[in-house]
Amino acid sequence: MGTVFGIVATLVALIGLLTALGHVGYLAMLNGSAKKRGISGGATIDYVNSRWKVAGITAAVALLGLLLTSGGFVPDVLGLIIGGGAGLAAKQALDSTRREFRRQLP
Helix, strand or coil: CHHHHHHHHHHHHHHHHHHHHHHHHHHHHHHHHHHHCHHHHHHHHHHHHHHHHHHHHHHHHHHHHHHHCCCCHHHHHHHHHHHHHHHHHHHHHHHHHHHHHHCCCC
16 A cells, blocks of 8 residues: 555656646747747747746756655655645646746737
8 A cells, every 4th residue: 555655656756747847848939939030029028037936946946846756655645745735836837837828929
């Protein structure tokens, strides 16, 4: 039972980390694209710069959750909660960022 729970906790924390890293990658893509546009990408660069802190914190917390899953039952539970929560927060932040830029398209 403990091994199965440990595997599930690790998978949840890993998915949370991948989601957080996906948000970081999306921001990096937006930033690179906006820099290529020069002065016309200034608003996008400002928006991306305001979102880096959220992306970095969720990625760090998700990594902490993943690292916690290498212990016994209690660290697995904590890792599952922390990693899964960080993944959900990163998903909401990513959706918010994507919604912001979809609204601007014709």
